[in-house]
Structure formats: C-alpha cells, structure tokens
Amino acid sequence: MARLLDAVASRRDIAAFEKLFRHFGPKVKTYMLKQTKNLHMAEELMQETMITVWRKADLYDAARGTVSAWIFTIARNLFISACRKQKRPEFDPNDPAFVPAVTEPADVGLASRQDAETLRAALRDLPPEQRELVQRSFFSDVPHSTLAEEFGLPLGTVKSRIRMAIAKLRKNMEDRR
Amino acid sequence: MNVRHHVSDDLLSAYATGELVEGWSLAVATHLALCPDCRNRLRDFEAIAGELFEGLPASTDDMGSSWAQLSQRLADPSDGIIPAARQGVVASASRAPVLPEPLRSYVGSDALALKWKPLGRGAYQVPIPTGDGVTSVRLLRIPAGRPVPEHSHGGRELTLVLAGSFSDEKGRFCRGDIEEADEELQHQPIAGAGEDCICLAVTDAPLRFKSRLLRLIQPVLGI
Ligand SMILES: [Zn+2]
Ligand SMILES: [Zn+2]
Numbered sequence: 001m002a003r004l005l006d007a008v009a010s011r012r013d014i015a016a017f018e019k020l021f022r023h024f025g026p027k028v029k030t031y032m033l034k035q036t037k038n039l040h041m042a043e044e045l046m047q048e049t050m051i052t053v054w055r056k057a058d059l060y061d062a063a064r065g066t067v068s069a070w071i072f073t074i075a076r077n078l079f080i081s082a083c084r085k086q087k088r089p090e091f092d093p094n095d096p097a098f099v100p101a102v103t104e105p106a107d108v109g110l111a112s113r114q115d116a117e118t119l120r121a122a123l124r125d126l127p128p129e130q131r132e133l134v135q136r137s138f139f140s141d142v143p144h145s146t147l148a149e150e151f152g153l154p155l156g157t158v159k160s161r162i163r164m165a166i167a168k169l170r171k172n173m174e175d176r177r
Numbered sequence: 178m179n180v181r182h183h184v185s186d187d188l189l190s191a192y193a194t195g196e197l198v199e200g201w202s203l204a205v206a207t208h209l210a211l212c213p214d215c216r217n218r219l220r221d222f223e224a225i226a227g228e229l230f231e232g233l234p235a236s237t238d239d240m241g242s243s244w245a246q247l248s249q250r251l252a253d254p255s256d257g258i259i260p261a262a263r264q265g266v267v268a269s270a271s272r273a274p275v276l277p278e279p280l281r282s283y284v285g286s287d288a289l290a291l292k293w294k295p296l297g298r299g300a301y302q303v304p305i306p307t308g309d310g311v312t313s314v315r316l317l318r319i320p321a322g323r324p325v326p327e328h329s330h331g332g333r334e335l336t337l338v339l340a341g342s343f344s345d346e347k348g349r350f351c352r353g354d355i356e357e358a359d360e361e362l363q364h365q366p367i368a369g370a371g372e373d374c375i376c377l378a379v380t381d382a383p384l385r386f387k388s389r390l391l392r393l394i395q396p397v398l399g400i
Contacts (some may be wrong), residue, residue: 025236025243026236030235030236051247051251066228069226069227069230072230073223075230076226086309089203092277095278095281097210101213101217135233139229170186170221170222
C-alpha cells in the first residue's frame with residue numbers, strides 16, 4: 001500500500017490510485033455509514049476522503065504509521081468537520097512553543113512496520129468477544145450501554161473489558177521496542 | 178521541562194478515534210504539543226484505530242460509479258493542488274510563547290496580550306468559545322501563592338498548566354502537566370509562589386464551591 005501511495009505522490013499514477021481506491025474506498029464508506037447512518041452522506045464523505053488522499057499523498061510519512069492509519073485519520077477529521085461542525089484541535093510541530101522529543105528512534109520506519117505486524121497478531125489473539133467490543137466501541141457504532149445490553153453484561157464490565165483489551169494491544173507494541 | 182502528569186488512556190484513545198468533543202480535545206492537543214511521551218502513545222492509539230479500520234467489512238455498494246465520478250475530479254487541476262497550510266497566530270519572535278498551538282490560535286494571541294476579565298480575589302479569566310455545546314473552556318490566571326476556592330465537580334474537569342504551577346491533594350502541577358478531576362475529587366488548588374499560574378480549564382458542569390457566598394455569585398462569574 002505504501003508503494004502505491006508513493007506512486008501517486010511522485011508520479012500522479014492514476015492506476016495506483018485506483019488500486020488504493022478499490023481497497024480503501026469501500027472501508028471508508030462503511031466507516032462513514034456507521035458514523036452518519038446516512039447513505040448519501042457516507043458516499044460524499046468517502047469521495048472527499050479519497051480525493052484528499054490523492055491531493056495529500058506526498059504528506060504521508062511511513063515513519064509515522066501504516067497507510068490504513070493515515071487514511072483513517074483523514075476520514076476521521078473530515079467526519080468531524082463535516083458532521084459535527086466542530087474544529088479538530090491538533091498540535092503543530094512547527095510552532096515555536098512545540099516541545100520536540102529528545103531522542104528520535106533510529107529507524108522509525110522499520111519500527112512502525114513491525115508495530116503494525118505485532119498489532120495485527122495481537123488483534124487476532126484477542127478473544128472474539130473482546131475483539132468485537134473493541135472494534136465496535138472504537139468507531140462509535142453504538143454507545144457502550146447498547147453493547148452492554150446486547151452482550152448481556154453490566155455496563156461497567158463492558159467498559160473494563162474494552163479498556164483491558166486496548167491495554168493488552170498497547171503492551172504488545174511496547175514490548176517490541 | 179519534564180511533564181509528570183499525563184493524559185489518561187481513556188481520553189487519549191477517544192481523541193485518537195475522534196469521539197472526544199472539541200473542548201476536551203483542545204486541552205488534549207495542547208498537552209500533546211508539550212509532551213513527546215503522550216505523542217508516542219497517541220501514535221499507538223492511531224495505529225490500533227488504523228488496524229481496526231483495516232478490519233472493517235467493505236461496503237457492498239457498487240463502487241464503479243463512485244470511481245467514475247472520482248476519476249473525473251482527478252483531472253481537474255484545482256484538485257491536484259495541496260491547499261496552503263492554515264497560518265497560525267504568530268508569536269513575538271524573541272521568546273517561545275506561553276500558549277502553544279492549537280491554543281494560541283483559539284484565543285487569538287499569546288497570554289500577555291489577552292483581555293483578561295477579573296474574577297475577583299486577583300484571579301482573571303478568558304472564556305474560549307468552542308462549537309461543541311457541551312464543554313465550557315477558559316484560561317485562568319491565579320495570582321502567585323493564592324488558593325482557588327475549595328470545590329468539587331459536577332462532571333469532569335481538565336486543567337492544563339501553561340505557566341507557573343499549582344498544588345492540590347494530587348500533587349504539584351507545572352507547565353505541561355494536566356489534571357483530570359471528576360465527581361469524586363474535592364480539591365483546593367493553590368498557585369505556586371513566585372509566578373502567577375496560567376492554566377487552561379475545561380469543564381462540562383459548573384464547579385460546586387464549598388462557600389455559600391461563591392455559590393451565590395457563581396452565575397455572575399459564569400464559572
Ligand atoms: Zn503527556
Ligand atoms: Zn477543580
């Protein structure tokens with residue numbers, strides 16, 4: 001995926017972009033439909049997301065994470081500004097008050113590729129119930145209270161299981177460093 | 178500078194997924210500008226979100242017509258251009274600003290140039306409007322060595338220190354430190370000596386002051 005995105009950034013390669021679109025477009029649409037519950041808006045926001053990928057392909061930094069993670073943040077920000085009419089406050093690394101990290105890890109590109117692999121394995125290893133809880137709570141598909149009802153669990157239990165699962169995923173990533 | 182009080186996992190993951198409304202997000206993003214550790218944690222949460230996103234089922238709708246529409250836009254030269262980055266509020270060149278971005282752009286200038294409104298007892302505030310309709314956001318300036326009246330919380334309160342310091346039951350908070358308080362915490366923060374404490378405070382319910390008098394004038398102060 002990173003290679004396809006690179007072809008878009010450096011050569012404006014439409015064939016490469018179509019491949020990205022065929023892979024991510026349907027996922028972005030599912031995400032937008034979950035968020036908006038509106039088919040027309042989901043389609044529009046999906047197209048907006050993918051055109052942003054086309055425009056900003058050169059801003060993708062493999063050291064910062066996977067292509068999926070990058071496209072997710074684009075979709076997320078578009079959803080927030082279009083539907084919630086709210087700004088998305090973000091830090092600015094070029095601001096004179098910004099505090100940079102003291103040490104940069106040697107090969108962040110490699111580290112983030114390994115992170116992604118570790119994470120994929122860790123997600124596979126989660127008990128199915130936990131995986132489903134995490135997945136559905138992450139994309140505000142339904143409120144925690146509805147999940148609790150559906151799974152026949154007290155609300156507190158649902159919240160603590162989600163928290164545990166996320167902690168487990170993060171621990172896997174930290175252990176690799 | 179070493180940040181010792183950080184953003185909780187709950188807040189940070191909600192910020193990563195975009196669930197967190199604007200007011201809380203402003204406090205989290207401003208902490209992130211001052212805290213490399215939490216930026217690393219944010220990257221983890223965004224990686225998790227990215228993997229879960231990758232695992233979403235593909236929409237079964239026909240994507241053929243979507244692609245036909247989209248590929249036409251690719252030929253439009255205005256779609257090939259990256260829009261210029263938003264210009265933030267520039268701080269005076271000589272020294273690093275007290276207020277980092279994104280906060281500085283929200284209030285329109287650095288701390289010294291702001292129109293501070295008196296809150297009584299030497300304290301000042303600058304209310305910060307947001308679009309979420311849930312939180313109330315303000316900058317507070319507490320004179321050095323002076324206490325904030327003792328209170329508990331009707332909901333959640335985030336306090337991010339930007340200058341000076343304060344101490345309460347949970348410890349000492351300096352520049353970059355963030356305190357997350359809820360219904361269970363009753364506290365009386367006291368500004369550290371030597372320098373006025375400037376902090377960003379976000380709440381979603383009015384504070385519950387212990388003093389009857391303060392409860393009486395609370396609506397006037399809008400706090
Ligand atoms: Zn931190
Ligand atoms: Zn408080």
